[in-house]
Amino acid sequence: MTNAVSKFIAAMPKAELHMHLEGSLEPATLMELAARNGVRLPYADAAELQRAYSFDDLKSFLDLYYLGLTVLQTSDDFYRMTYAYLERSARDNVRHAEVFLAPQAHLRRGLAMSLFIDPVLAAFADARDAFGITGGLIPVIQRQFDESDALAMVAGLAPWRDRILGLGLGGPEVGNPPSKFRQVFAKARNDYGWRITAHAGEEGGPDYVREAVEILAVDRIDHGVRCSEDPALMALIAERGLPLTVCPLSNVMLRVFPDMPAHNIRALYDAGLQVTINSDDPPYFGGYVNENYAAIQAAHGFSDDALRHMARNSFTAAFLSEDVRGQYVSELEAFAG
Numbered sequence: 001m002t003n004a005v006s007k008f009i010a011a012m013p014k015a016e017l018h019m020h021l022e023g024s025l026e027p028a029t030l031m032e033l034a035a036r037n038g039v040r041l042p043y044a045d046a047a048e049l050q051r052a053y054s055f056d057d058l059k060s061f062l063d064l065y066y067l068g069l070t071v072l073q074t075s076d077d078f079y080r081m082t083y084a085y086l087e088r089s090a091r092d093n094v095r096h097a098e099v100f101l102a103p104q105a106h107l108r109r110g111l112a113m114s115l116f117i118d119p120v121l122a123a124f125a126d127a128r129d130a131f132g133i134t135g136g137l138i139p140v141i142q143r144q145f146d147e148s149d150a151l152a153m154v155a156g157l158a159p160w161r162d163r164i165l166g167l168g169l170g171g172p173e174v175g176n177p178p179s180k181f182r183q184v185f186a187k188a189r190n191d192y193g194w195r196i197t198a199h200a201g202e203e204g205g206p207d208y209v210r211e212a213v214e215i216l217a218v219d220r221i222d223h224g225v226r227c228s229e230d231p232a233l234m235a236l237i238a239e240r241g242l243p244l245t246v247c248p249l250s251n252v253m254l255r256v257f258p259d260m261p262a263h264n265i266r267a268l269y270d271a272g273l274q275v276t277i278n279s280d281d282p283p284y285f286g287g288y289v290n291e292n293y294a295a296i297q298a299a300h301g302f303s304d305d306a307l308r309h310m311a312r313n314s315f316t317a318a319f320l321s322e323d324v325r326g327q328y329v330s331e332l333e334a335f336a337g
């Protein structure tokens with residue numbers, strides 16, 4: 001299923017805007033942390049764990065994902081996980097990365113907010129010094145819990161409010177529509193000045209995407225691919241220039257589409273939507289961001305110029321200052337392949 005990454009894709013400057021830190025743990029690292037931290041997992045080794053990366057739907061993935069993240073116990077674990085992703089991404093010519101973390105999953109295990117937020121932010125600072133990669137953190141609400149739980153999490157993040165980019169919405173989509181979190185997103189935007197993103201239209205229908213747009217007033221839509229089932233909604237998203245953070249390999253692994261040729265990325269792109277390409281949870285879904293670009297090029301015949309356009313979208317959609325955005329866009333325009 002993995003397509004070779006061309007030299008053009010590998011060298012192209014790009015941003016990644018949809019990647020869950022807990023989903024970036026490579027199987028070998030995950031097993032190593034389990035052993036060191038005394039966490040029992042039902043897998044003998046990394047190879048056996050990797051064989052479990054076969055999913056029927058979002059829930060079957062999330063069950064394994066929530067089990068896997070229990071190996072994270074110390075500040076050093078969170079630091080190493082974040083730094084490893086940024087180091088790897090810098091090699092893939094990711095210039096800027098905005099990543100998700102699910103604080104509720106860690107708070108519920110008894111970890112203190114500072115135990116995981118501080119090392120993640122420290123890893124960003126160190127990776128910027130070492131590799132020049134910029135980026136930041138977007139905590140995601142786990143939508144299976146009540147809004148009161150999300151409000152408590154956001155209140156707990158107050159000490160870091162100026163060092164956090166925004167608030168996202170993740171977890172099992174069906175039955176947990178964006179409208180369930182109206183108050184907490186309003187608070188994040190109005191009290192903290194945070195940007196807003198939400199997973200919508202992955203397993204949930206276009207009505208979930210519409211709620212994210214009209215009720216939460218999102219700055220970006222995570223996935224959003226099922227918006228194509230509602231032409232009026234698609235037109236609205238195009239008109240507002242709302243970016244979609246599409247994760248092609250994830251969508252196929254979680255059976256949103258049966259295979260890559262059946263993915264609607266071509267239709268979204270041709271409709272003029274601001275499509276960006278991302279990896280979601282790279283080791284779980286068989287590829288980092290460059291492998292995602294390679295997969296859609298192989299299946300849908302996108303030209304290198306079209307991929308460059310999507311990379312440009314990734315900088316346009318990023319929560320960047322205008323001067324830094326301008327530098328990245330200039331670098332991309334000068335990039336000859």
Ligand SMILES: [Zn+2]
Pocket residue numbers: 018020170199222280
């Ligand atoms: Zn995601």
